[in-house]
Amino acid sequence: MNSVFTFFLYGVAVILLGASFKKDRNKTVLSLKKAWKMFVNVLPQFAAILLLVGLLLARVTPETIQRVIGAKSGIAGMLIASLLGAVTLVPVLVAFPVAAELLKNGAGVAQIAVFISTLTMVGFVTLPMEIKYLEKKAAILRNVLSYLFAFAAAIIVGAIME
Amino acid sequence: MIKIIKKYWFLAAVVAVNLALLIIDPKTETVTLRFAGRNVINFLFMLTPVFICVGLMDVWISRESMIKFMGVHSGVKGAVVALLLGVVTAVPLYALLPVAGVLLKKGSRISNVLLFLCASASIRIPLLLFEISSLGFLFTFARFGLNIMIVIAIAVIIDKLLSEDDKRAIYDNAERLI
Incomplete structure:
Protein backbone atom coordinates (compact mmCIF):
# COMPACT_ATOMS: atom_id res chain seq x y z
CA MET A 1 0.00 0.00 0.00
CA ASN A 2 2.77 2.40 0.90
CA SER A 3 4.67 1.45 -2.22
CA VAL A 4 1.47 1.79 -4.25
CA PHE A 5 1.26 5.35 -3.04
CA THR A 6 4.91 5.93 -3.89
CA PHE A 7 4.37 4.67 -7.42
CA PHE A 8 1.38 6.97 -7.63
CA LEU A 9 3.66 9.85 -6.59
CA TYR A 10 6.12 8.87 -9.32
CA GLY A 11 3.29 8.92 -11.82
CA VAL A 12 2.27 12.41 -10.69
CA ALA A 13 5.88 13.62 -10.76
CA VAL A 14 6.44 12.29 -14.28
CA ILE A 15 3.18 13.78 -15.63
CA LEU A 16 3.88 17.16 -14.03
CA LEU A 17 7.47 17.14 -15.28
CA GLY A 18 6.25 16.34 -18.81
CA ALA A 19 3.64 19.08 -18.76
CA SER A 20 6.13 21.54 -17.34
CA PHE A 21 8.75 20.60 -19.94
CA LYS A 22 6.30 21.10 -22.76
CA LYS A 23 5.31 24.50 -21.47
CA ASP A 24 8.70 25.91 -20.58
CA ARG A 25 11.97 24.02 -20.89
CA ASN A 26 14.07 26.50 -18.91
CA LYS A 27 11.69 26.67 -15.98
CA THR A 28 11.67 22.87 -15.79
CA VAL A 29 15.45 22.69 -15.68
CA LEU A 30 15.39 25.35 -12.99
CA SER A 31 12.90 23.33 -10.94
CA LEU A 32 15.09 20.23 -11.17
CA LYS A 33 18.10 22.26 -10.10
CA LYS A 34 16.14 23.48 -7.09
CA ALA A 35 15.05 19.93 -6.26
CA TRP A 36 18.68 18.80 -6.38
CA LYS A 37 19.84 21.69 -4.20
CA MET A 38 17.21 20.85 -1.60
CA PHE A 39 18.20 17.23 -1.69
CA VAL A 40 21.90 17.94 -1.10
CA ASN A 41 20.87 20.29 1.68
CA VAL A 42 19.09 17.64 3.75
CA LEU A 43 21.28 14.68 2.84
CA PRO A 44 23.77 14.81 5.75
CA GLN A 45 20.92 14.95 8.25
CA PHE A 46 19.17 12.06 6.55
CA ALA A 47 22.20 9.83 6.63
CA ALA A 48 22.68 10.62 10.33
CA ILE A 49 19.02 9.92 11.14
CA LEU A 50 19.11 6.57 9.35
CA LEU A 51 22.22 5.45 11.17
CA LEU A 52 20.76 6.55 14.49
CA VAL A 53 17.49 4.70 13.92
CA GLY A 54 19.49 1.65 12.88
CA LEU A 55 21.36 1.83 16.17
CA LEU A 56 18.10 1.89 18.11
CA LEU A 57 16.31 -0.78 16.12
CA ALA A 58 19.21 -3.20 16.31
CA ARG A 59 18.76 -3.13 20.07
CA MET B 1 34.31 26.59 8.99
CA ILE B 2 31.69 27.09 11.70
CA LYS B 3 29.03 26.64 9.03
CA ILE B 4 30.48 23.28 8.04
CA ILE B 5 30.69 22.12 11.66
CA LYS B 6 27.12 23.24 12.22
CA LYS B 7 25.96 21.28 9.21
CA TYR B 8 27.83 18.07 9.86
CA TRP B 9 28.24 17.69 13.64
CA PHE B 10 25.18 15.47 13.98
CA LEU B 11 26.29 13.18 11.17
CA ALA B 12 29.86 13.12 12.49
CA ALA B 13 28.68 12.21 15.99
CA VAL B 14 26.46 9.38 14.76
CA VAL B 15 29.18 8.04 12.45
CA ALA B 16 31.65 8.12 15.36
CA VAL B 17 29.26 6.15 17.60
CA ASN B 18 28.69 3.63 14.83
CA LEU B 19 32.40 3.21 14.22
CA ALA B 20 33.03 2.69 17.93
CA LEU B 21 30.29 0.04 18.07
CA LEU B 22 31.68 -1.65 14.99
CA ILE B 23 34.79 -2.38 17.03
CA ILE B 24 33.08 -3.17 20.35
CA ASP B 25 30.01 -5.07 19.12
CA PRO B 26 30.41 -5.94 15.44
CA LYS B 27 27.47 -8.37 15.41
CA THR B 28 24.78 -5.87 16.43
CA GLU B 29 26.44 -3.17 14.37
CA THR B 30 25.99 -5.25 11.21
CA VAL B 31 22.25 -5.23 11.91
CA THR B 32 22.39 -1.45 12.21
CA LEU B 33 24.30 -1.00 8.98
CA ARG B 34 22.07 -3.40 7.10
CA PHE B 35 19.01 -1.51 8.31
CA ALA B 36 20.52 1.86 7.40
CA GLY B 37 21.60 0.61 3.97
CA ARG B 38 18.22 -0.85 3.11
CA ASN B 39 16.46 2.28 4.31
CA VAL B 40 18.71 4.69 2.43
CA ILE B 41 17.36 3.06 -0.72
CA ASN B 42 13.77 3.23 0.56
CA PHE B 43 14.07 6.85 1.59
CA LEU B 44 15.68 7.93 -1.68
CA PHE B 45 13.01 6.04 -3.58
CA MET B 46 10.28 7.84 -1.68
CA LEU B 47 11.88 11.28 -1.66
CA THR B 48 12.77 11.55 -5.34
CA PRO B 49 9.21 12.26 -6.56
CA VAL B 50 8.55 14.47 -3.53
CA PHE B 51 11.53 16.68 -4.29
CA ILE B 52 10.67 16.81 -7.99
CA CYS B 53 7.13 17.92 -7.16
CA VAL B 54 8.37 20.49 -4.64
CA GLY B 55 10.81 21.88 -7.24
CA LEU B 56 7.99 22.17 -9.77
CA MET B 57 5.68 23.78 -7.22
CA ASP B 58 8.37 26.33 -6.46
CA VAL B 59 8.76 27.28 -10.11
CA TRP B 60 5.12 27.21 -11.23
CA ILE B 61 2.95 28.22 -8.29
CA SER B 62 2.84 31.96 -7.98
CA ARG B 63 3.08 33.61 -4.61
CA GLU B 64 -0.16 35.44 -5.32
CA SER B 65 -2.26 32.32 -5.82
CA MET B 66 -0.77 30.58 -2.78
CA ILE B 67 -1.53 33.62 -0.64
CA LYS B 68 -5.04 33.67 -2.04
CA PHE B 69 -5.68 30.00 -1.21
CA MET B 70 -3.72 29.47 1.99
CA GLY B 71 -2.38 32.88 3.01
CA VAL B 72 -2.95 34.91 6.15
CA HIS B 73 -6.38 36.12 5.02
CA SER B 74 -7.58 32.83 3.54
CA GLY B 75 -9.63 32.12 6.66
CA VAL B 76 -11.67 28.94 7.03
CA LYS B 77 -11.40 28.16 3.31
CA GLY B 78 -7.60 28.14 3.56
CA ALA B 79 -7.72 25.86 6.59
CA VAL B 80 -10.02 23.43 4.81
CA VAL B 81 -7.75 23.38 1.75
CA ALA B 82 -4.73 22.70 3.97
CA LEU B 83 -6.54 19.96 5.89
CA LEU B 84 -7.78 18.23 2.72
CA LEU B 85 -4.36 18.49 1.13
CA GLY B 86 -2.98 16.81 4.22
CA VAL B 87 -5.38 13.91 4.64
CA VAL B 88 -5.02 12.60 1.08
CA THR B 89 -1.23 12.34 1.22
CA ALA B 90 0.33 9.34 2.88
CA VAL B 91 4.04 10.02 3.11
CA PRO B 92 6.12 10.01 6.29
CA LEU B 93 6.77 13.21 8.22
CA TYR B 94 10.32 13.60 6.94
CA ALA B 95 9.09 13.66 3.34
CA LEU B 96 6.42 16.22 4.20
CA LEU B 97 8.86 18.78 5.53
CA PRO B 98 10.16 19.90 2.10
CA VAL B 99 6.54 20.41 1.01
CA ALA B 100 5.88 22.46 4.15
CA GLY B 101 8.99 24.48 3.24
CA VAL B 102 7.71 25.39 -0.21
CA LEU B 103 4.25 26.25 1.18
CA LEU B 104 5.89 28.66 3.63
CA LYS B 105 8.11 30.14 0.95
CA LYS B 106 5.09 30.92 -1.18
CA GLY B 107 3.39 32.76 1.66
CA SER B 108 1.00 30.21 3.08
CA ARG B 109 -0.23 30.96 6.59
CA ILE B 110 1.82 29.16 9.26
CA SER B 111 -1.23 27.61 10.94
CA ASN B 112 -2.28 26.23 7.55
CA VAL B 113 1.14 24.70 6.99
CA LEU B 114 0.90 23.10 10.44
CA LEU B 115 -2.58 21.82 9.63
CA PHE B 116 -1.25 20.25 6.46
CA LEU B 117 1.77 18.77 8.22
CA CYS B 118 -0.07 17.30 11.20
CA ALA B 119 -3.06 16.10 9.20
CA SER B 120 -0.84 14.38 6.72
CA ALA B 121 1.19 12.69 9.45
CA SER B 122 -1.72 11.46 11.55
CA ILE B 123 -4.78 11.17 9.31
CA ARG B 124 -4.13 9.19 6.19
CA ILE B 125 -7.16 8.35 4.14
CA PRO B 126 -5.19 6.02 1.82
CA LEU B 127 -4.18 4.02 4.91
CA LEU B 128 -7.55 3.91 6.69
CA LEU B 129 -8.60 0.60 5.14
CA PHE B 130 -5.34 -0.92 6.14
CA GLU B 131 -5.69 0.29 9.71
CA ILE B 132 -9.24 -1.08 9.88
CA SER B 133 -8.11 -4.47 8.64
CA SER B 134 -5.35 -4.76 11.23
CA LEU B 135 -6.76 -2.89 14.23
CA GLY B 136 -10.50 -2.90 13.70
CA PHE B 137 -13.23 -0.43 12.80
CA LEU B 138 -13.85 1.05 16.24
CA PHE B 139 -10.19 1.65 17.04
CA THR B 140 -9.58 3.26 13.66
CA PHE B 141 -12.55 5.60 13.75
CA ALA B 142 -12.09 6.61 17.37
CA ARG B 143 -8.54 7.62 16.45
CA PHE B 144 -9.63 9.26 13.21
CA GLY B 145 -12.20 11.52 14.89
CA LEU B 146 -9.91 12.46 17.75
CA ASN B 147 -7.02 13.15 15.39
CA ILE B 148 -8.99 15.70 13.40
CA MET B 149 -9.70 17.65 16.59
CA ILE B 150 -6.11 17.31 17.77
CA VAL B 151 -4.64 18.50 14.48
CA ILE B 152 -6.81 21.62 14.52
CA ALA B 153 -5.99 22.27 18.19
CA ILE B 154 -2.24 21.97 17.57
CA ALA B 155 -2.31 24.36 14.61
CA VAL B 156 -4.35 26.94 16.52
CA ILE B 157 -2.26 26.71 19.71
CA ILE B 158 1.09 27.05 17.92
CA ASP B 159 -0.23 29.92 15.83
CA LYS B 160 -1.20 31.73 19.07
CA LEU B 161 2.12 31.00 20.77
CA LEU B 162 4.35 32.24 17.95
CA SER B 163 5.18 35.93 18.12
CA GLU B 164 5.32 38.11 15.01
CA ASP B 165 9.12 37.91 15.13
CA ASP B 166 8.99 34.11 15.30
CA LYS B 167 6.75 34.04 12.26
CA ARG B 168 8.95 36.40 10.30
CA ALA B 169 11.97 34.24 11.15
CA ILE B 170 10.15 31.15 9.84
CA TYR B 171 9.32 32.86 6.54
CA ASP B 172 12.87 34.21 6.16
CA ASN B 173 14.22 30.75 6.82
CA ALA B 174 11.92 29.17 4.23
CA GLU B 175 13.17 31.69 1.69
CA ARG B 176 16.71 30.36 2.12
CA LEU B 177 15.81 26.66 1.95
CA ILE B 178 14.90 26.21 -1.68
Whole structure:
Protein backbone atom coordinates (compact mmCIF):
# COMPACT_ATOMS: atom_id res chain seq x y z
CA MET A 1 0.00 0.00 0.00
CA ASN A 2 2.77 2.40 0.90
CA SER A 3 4.67 1.45 -2.22
CA VAL A 4 1.47 1.79 -4.25
CA PHE A 5 1.26 5.35 -3.04
CA THR A 6 4.91 5.93 -3.89
CA PHE A 7 4.37 4.67 -7.42
CA PHE A 8 1.38 6.97 -7.63
CA LEU A 9 3.66 9.85 -6.59
CA TYR A 10 6.12 8.87 -9.32
CA GLY A 11 3.29 8.92 -11.82
CA VAL A 12 2.27 12.41 -10.69
CA ALA A 13 5.88 13.62 -10.76
CA VAL A 14 6.44 12.29 -14.28
CA ILE A 15 3.18 13.78 -15.63
CA LEU A 16 3.88 17.16 -14.03
CA LEU A 17 7.47 17.14 -15.28
CA GLY A 18 6.25 16.34 -18.81
CA ALA A 19 3.64 19.08 -18.76
CA SER A 20 6.13 21.54 -17.34
CA PHE A 21 8.75 20.60 -19.94
CA LYS A 22 6.30 21.10 -22.76
CA LYS A 23 5.31 24.50 -21.47
CA ASP A 24 8.70 25.91 -20.58
CA ARG A 25 11.97 24.02 -20.89
CA ASN A 26 14.07 26.50 -18.91
CA LYS A 27 11.69 26.67 -15.98
CA THR A 28 11.67 22.87 -15.79
CA VAL A 29 15.45 22.69 -15.68
CA LEU A 30 15.39 25.35 -12.99
CA SER A 31 12.90 23.33 -10.94
CA LEU A 32 15.09 20.23 -11.17
CA LYS A 33 18.10 22.26 -10.10
CA LYS A 34 16.14 23.48 -7.09
CA ALA A 35 15.05 19.93 -6.26
CA TRP A 36 18.68 18.80 -6.38
CA LYS A 37 19.84 21.69 -4.20
CA MET A 38 17.21 20.85 -1.60
CA PHE A 39 18.20 17.23 -1.69
CA VAL A 40 21.90 17.94 -1.10
CA ASN A 41 20.87 20.29 1.68
CA VAL A 42 19.09 17.64 3.75
CA LEU A 43 21.28 14.68 2.84
CA PRO A 44 23.77 14.81 5.75
CA GLN A 45 20.92 14.95 8.25
CA PHE A 46 19.17 12.06 6.55
CA ALA A 47 22.20 9.83 6.63
CA ALA A 48 22.68 10.62 10.33
CA ILE A 49 19.02 9.92 11.14
CA LEU A 50 19.11 6.57 9.35
CA LEU A 51 22.22 5.45 11.17
CA LEU A 52 20.76 6.55 14.49
CA VAL A 53 17.49 4.70 13.92
CA GLY A 54 19.49 1.65 12.88
CA LEU A 55 21.36 1.83 16.17
CA LEU A 56 18.10 1.89 18.11
CA LEU A 57 16.31 -0.78 16.12
CA ALA A 58 19.21 -3.20 16.31
CA ARG A 59 18.76 -3.13 20.07
CA VAL A 60 15.01 -2.80 20.46
CA THR A 61 13.40 -5.97 19.16
CA PRO A 62 9.65 -6.61 18.85
CA GLU A 63 9.98 -9.06 21.77
CA THR A 64 11.29 -6.27 23.98
CA ILE A 65 8.37 -4.05 22.99
CA GLN A 66 5.95 -6.84 23.75
CA ARG A 67 7.47 -7.35 27.19
CA VAL A 68 7.31 -3.75 28.36
CA ILE A 69 3.89 -2.58 27.13
CA GLY A 70 1.64 -5.43 28.19
CA ALA A 71 -2.03 -4.90 29.06
CA LYS A 72 -1.34 -4.44 32.77
CA SER A 73 1.51 -1.99 32.29
CA GLY A 74 -0.83 1.00 32.87
CA ILE A 75 0.50 4.54 32.74
CA ALA A 76 4.09 3.34 32.92
CA GLY A 77 3.46 1.15 29.89
CA MET A 78 1.90 4.08 28.08
CA LEU A 79 4.90 6.24 28.91
CA ILE A 80 7.25 3.62 27.53
CA ALA A 81 5.05 3.05 24.48
CA SER A 82 4.94 6.77 23.77
CA LEU A 83 8.70 7.13 24.11
CA LEU A 84 9.21 4.17 21.77
CA GLY A 85 6.81 5.75 19.31
CA ALA A 86 8.53 9.11 19.54
CA VAL A 87 12.04 7.83 18.91
CA THR A 88 11.40 5.11 16.35
CA LEU A 89 10.95 5.77 12.69
CA VAL A 90 9.09 2.70 11.52
CA PRO A 91 6.75 3.03 8.56
CA VAL A 92 3.11 2.95 9.75
CA LEU A 93 2.55 0.07 7.38
CA VAL A 94 4.95 -2.01 9.42
CA ALA A 95 3.59 -0.63 12.68
CA PHE A 96 -0.07 -1.58 12.12
CA PRO A 97 0.48 -5.35 11.82
CA VAL A 98 2.97 -5.24 14.71
CA ALA A 99 0.40 -3.33 16.78
CA ALA A 100 -2.29 -5.87 15.89
CA GLU A 101 0.05 -8.67 16.92
CA LEU A 102 0.82 -6.94 20.21
CA LEU A 103 -2.88 -6.46 20.92
CA LYS A 104 -3.49 -10.17 20.33
CA ASN A 105 -0.69 -10.97 22.74
CA GLY A 106 -2.21 -8.93 25.50
CA ALA A 107 -0.85 -5.43 25.04
CA GLY A 108 -3.24 -2.71 26.19
CA VAL A 109 -5.38 -0.70 23.74
CA ALA A 110 -4.34 2.64 25.25
CA GLN A 111 -0.67 1.66 25.04
CA ILE A 112 -1.01 0.72 21.38
CA ALA A 113 -2.99 3.86 20.56
CA VAL A 114 -0.38 6.09 22.16
CA PHE A 115 2.35 4.18 20.34
CA ILE A 116 0.75 4.69 16.91
CA SER A 117 -0.05 8.35 17.56
CA THR A 118 3.44 9.23 18.74
CA LEU A 119 4.95 7.15 15.97
CA THR A 120 3.21 9.19 13.30
CA MET A 121 3.11 12.63 14.93
CA VAL A 122 6.22 12.90 17.10
CA GLY A 123 9.61 12.56 15.47
CA PHE A 124 12.42 12.82 17.95
CA VAL A 125 15.13 11.73 15.54
CA THR A 126 13.77 13.85 12.71
CA LEU A 127 13.57 16.92 14.96
CA PRO A 128 16.83 18.42 13.62
CA MET A 129 15.33 18.25 10.14
CA GLU A 130 12.06 19.72 11.28
CA ILE A 131 13.89 22.62 12.93
CA LYS A 132 15.56 23.26 9.61
CA TYR A 133 12.18 23.85 7.99
CA LEU A 134 10.06 25.28 10.82
CA GLU A 135 12.67 26.93 13.07
CA LYS A 136 13.22 25.83 16.65
CA LYS A 137 10.16 27.16 18.45
CA ALA A 138 7.47 25.90 16.07
CA ALA A 139 9.14 22.52 15.59
CA ILE A 140 9.56 21.85 19.31
CA LEU A 141 6.06 23.10 20.11
CA ARG A 142 4.59 20.88 17.42
CA ASN A 143 6.31 17.81 18.81
CA VAL A 144 5.56 18.55 22.46
CA LEU A 145 1.88 19.27 21.76
CA SER A 146 1.56 16.18 19.57
CA TYR A 147 3.07 14.13 22.36
CA LEU A 148 0.66 15.45 24.99
CA PHE A 149 -2.38 15.10 22.74
CA ALA A 150 -1.37 11.55 21.86
CA PHE A 151 -1.80 10.69 25.54
CA ALA A 152 -5.21 12.31 25.81
CA ALA A 153 -6.42 10.59 22.64
CA ALA A 154 -5.06 7.21 23.71
CA ILE A 155 -6.86 7.35 27.06
CA ILE A 156 -10.11 8.18 25.27
CA VAL A 157 -9.63 5.44 22.66
CA GLY A 158 -8.82 3.02 25.48
CA ALA A 159 -12.01 4.01 27.31
CA ILE A 160 -14.14 3.65 24.17
CA MET A 161 -12.77 0.19 23.45
CA GLU A 162 -13.22 -1.15 26.98
CA MET B 1 34.31 26.59 8.99
CA ILE B 2 31.69 27.09 11.70
CA LYS B 3 29.03 26.64 9.03
CA ILE B 4 30.48 23.28 8.04
CA ILE B 5 30.69 22.12 11.66
CA LYS B 6 27.12 23.24 12.22
CA LYS B 7 25.96 21.28 9.21
CA TYR B 8 27.83 18.07 9.86
CA TRP B 9 28.24 17.69 13.64
CA PHE B 10 25.18 15.47 13.98
CA LEU B 11 26.29 13.18 11.17
CA ALA B 12 29.86 13.12 12.49
CA ALA B 13 28.68 12.21 15.99
CA VAL B 14 26.46 9.38 14.76
CA VAL B 15 29.18 8.04 12.45
CA ALA B 16 31.65 8.12 15.36
CA VAL B 17 29.26 6.15 17.60
CA ASN B 18 28.69 3.63 14.83
CA LEU B 19 32.40 3.21 14.22
CA ALA B 20 33.03 2.69 17.93
CA LEU B 21 30.29 0.04 18.07
CA LEU B 22 31.68 -1.65 14.99
CA ILE B 23 34.79 -2.38 17.03
CA ILE B 24 33.08 -3.17 20.35
CA ASP B 25 30.01 -5.07 19.12
CA PRO B 26 30.41 -5.94 15.44
CA LYS B 27 27.47 -8.37 15.41
CA THR B 28 24.78 -5.87 16.43
CA GLU B 29 26.44 -3.17 14.37
CA THR B 30 25.99 -5.25 11.21
CA VAL B 31 22.25 -5.23 11.91
CA THR B 32 22.39 -1.45 12.21
CA LEU B 33 24.30 -1.00 8.98
CA ARG B 34 22.07 -3.40 7.10
CA PHE B 35 19.01 -1.51 8.31
CA ALA B 36 20.52 1.86 7.40
CA GLY B 37 21.60 0.61 3.97
CA ARG B 38 18.22 -0.85 3.11
CA ASN B 39 16.46 2.28 4.31
CA VAL B 40 18.71 4.69 2.43
CA ILE B 41 17.36 3.06 -0.72
CA ASN B 42 13.77 3.23 0.56
CA PHE B 43 14.07 6.85 1.59
CA LEU B 44 15.68 7.93 -1.68
CA PHE B 45 13.01 6.04 -3.58
CA MET B 46 10.28 7.84 -1.68
CA LEU B 47 11.88 11.28 -1.66
CA THR B 48 12.77 11.55 -5.34
CA PRO B 49 9.21 12.26 -6.56
CA VAL B 50 8.55 14.47 -3.53
CA PHE B 51 11.53 16.68 -4.29
CA ILE B 52 10.67 16.81 -7.99
CA CYS B 53 7.13 17.92 -7.16
CA VAL B 54 8.37 20.49 -4.64
CA GLY B 55 10.81 21.88 -7.24
CA LEU B 56 7.99 22.17 -9.77
CA MET B 57 5.68 23.78 -7.22
CA ASP B 58 8.37 26.33 -6.46
CA VAL B 59 8.76 27.28 -10.11
CA TRP B 60 5.12 27.21 -11.23
CA ILE B 61 2.95 28.22 -8.29
CA SER B 62 2.84 31.96 -7.98
CA ARG B 63 3.08 33.61 -4.61
CA GLU B 64 -0.16 35.44 -5.32
CA SER B 65 -2.26 32.32 -5.82
CA MET B 66 -0.77 30.58 -2.78
CA ILE B 67 -1.53 33.62 -0.64
CA LYS B 68 -5.04 33.67 -2.04
CA PHE B 69 -5.68 30.00 -1.21
CA MET B 70 -3.72 29.47 1.99
CA GLY B 71 -2.38 32.88 3.01
CA VAL B 72 -2.95 34.91 6.15
CA HIS B 73 -6.38 36.12 5.02
CA SER B 74 -7.58 32.83 3.54
CA GLY B 75 -9.63 32.12 6.66
CA VAL B 76 -11.67 28.94 7.03
CA LYS B 77 -11.40 28.16 3.31
CA GLY B 78 -7.60 28.14 3.56
CA ALA B 79 -7.72 25.86 6.59
CA VAL B 80 -10.02 23.43 4.81
CA VAL B 81 -7.75 23.38 1.75
CA ALA B 82 -4.73 22.70 3.97
CA LEU B 83 -6.54 19.96 5.89
CA LEU B 84 -7.78 18.23 2.72
CA LEU B 85 -4.36 18.49 1.13
CA GLY B 86 -2.98 16.81 4.22
CA VAL B 87 -5.38 13.91 4.64
CA VAL B 88 -5.02 12.60 1.08
CA THR B 89 -1.23 12.34 1.22
CA ALA B 90 0.33 9.34 2.88
CA VAL B 91 4.04 10.02 3.11
CA PRO B 92 6.12 10.01 6.29
CA LEU B 93 6.77 13.21 8.22
CA TYR B 94 10.32 13.60 6.94
CA ALA B 95 9.09 13.66 3.34
CA LEU B 96 6.42 16.22 4.20
CA LEU B 97 8.86 18.78 5.53
CA PRO B 98 10.16 19.90 2.10
CA VAL B 99 6.54 20.41 1.01
CA ALA B 100 5.88 22.46 4.15
CA GLY B 101 8.99 24.48 3.24
CA VAL B 102 7.71 25.39 -0.21
CA LEU B 103 4.25 26.25 1.18
CA LEU B 104 5.89 28.66 3.63
CA LYS B 105 8.11 30.14 0.95
CA LYS B 106 5.09 30.92 -1.18
CA GLY B 107 3.39 32.76 1.66
CA SER B 108 1.00 30.21 3.08
CA ARG B 109 -0.23 30.96 6.59
CA ILE B 110 1.82 29.16 9.26
CA SER B 111 -1.23 27.61 10.94
CA ASN B 112 -2.28 26.23 7.55
CA VAL B 113 1.14 24.70 6.99
CA LEU B 114 0.90 23.10 10.44
CA LEU B 115 -2.58 21.82 9.63
CA PHE B 116 -1.25 20.25 6.46
CA LEU B 117 1.77 18.77 8.22
CA CYS B 118 -0.07 17.30 11.20
CA ALA B 119 -3.06 16.10 9.20
CA SER B 120 -0.84 14.38 6.72
CA ALA B 121 1.19 12.69 9.45
CA SER B 122 -1.72 11.46 11.55
CA ILE B 123 -4.78 11.17 9.31
CA ARG B 124 -4.13 9.19 6.19
CA ILE B 125 -7.16 8.35 4.14
CA PRO B 126 -5.19 6.02 1.82
CA LEU B 127 -4.18 4.02 4.91
CA LEU B 128 -7.55 3.91 6.69
CA LEU B 129 -8.60 0.60 5.14
CA PHE B 130 -5.34 -0.92 6.14
CA GLU B 131 -5.69 0.29 9.71
CA ILE B 132 -9.24 -1.08 9.88
CA SER B 133 -8.11 -4.47 8.64
CA SER B 134 -5.35 -4.76 11.23
CA LEU B 135 -6.76 -2.89 14.23
CA GLY B 136 -10.50 -2.90 13.70
CA PHE B 137 -13.23 -0.43 12.80
CA LEU B 138 -13.85 1.05 16.24
CA PHE B 139 -10.19 1.65 17.04
CA THR B 140 -9.58 3.26 13.66
CA PHE B 141 -12.55 5.60 13.75
CA ALA B 142 -12.09 6.61 17.37
CA ARG B 143 -8.54 7.62 16.45
CA PHE B 144 -9.63 9.26 13.21
CA GLY B 145 -12.20 11.52 14.89
CA LEU B 146 -9.91 12.46 17.75
CA ASN B 147 -7.02 13.15 15.39
CA ILE B 148 -8.99 15.70 13.40
CA MET B 149 -9.70 17.65 16.59
CA ILE B 150 -6.11 17.31 17.77
CA VAL B 151 -4.64 18.50 14.48
CA ILE B 152 -6.81 21.62 14.52
CA ALA B 153 -5.99 22.27 18.19
CA ILE B 154 -2.24 21.97 17.57
CA ALA B 155 -2.31 24.36 14.61
CA VAL B 156 -4.35 26.94 16.52
CA ILE B 157 -2.26 26.71 19.71
CA ILE B 158 1.09 27.05 17.92
CA ASP B 159 -0.23 29.92 15.83
CA LYS B 160 -1.20 31.73 19.07
CA LEU B 161 2.12 31.00 20.77
CA LEU B 162 4.35 32.24 17.95
CA SER B 163 5.18 35.93 18.12
CA GLU B 164 5.32 38.11 15.01
CA ASP B 165 9.12 37.91 15.13
CA ASP B 166 8.99 34.11 15.30
CA LYS B 167 6.75 34.04 12.26
CA ARG B 168 8.95 36.40 10.30
CA ALA B 169 11.97 34.24 11.15
CA ILE B 170 10.15 31.15 9.84
CA TYR B 171 9.32 32.86 6.54
CA ASP B 172 12.87 34.21 6.16
CA ASN B 173 14.22 30.75 6.82
CA ALA B 174 11.92 29.17 4.23
CA GLU B 175 13.17 31.69 1.69
CA ARG B 176 16.71 30.36 2.12
CA LEU B 177 15.81 26.66 1.95
CA ILE B 178 14.90 26.21 -1.68
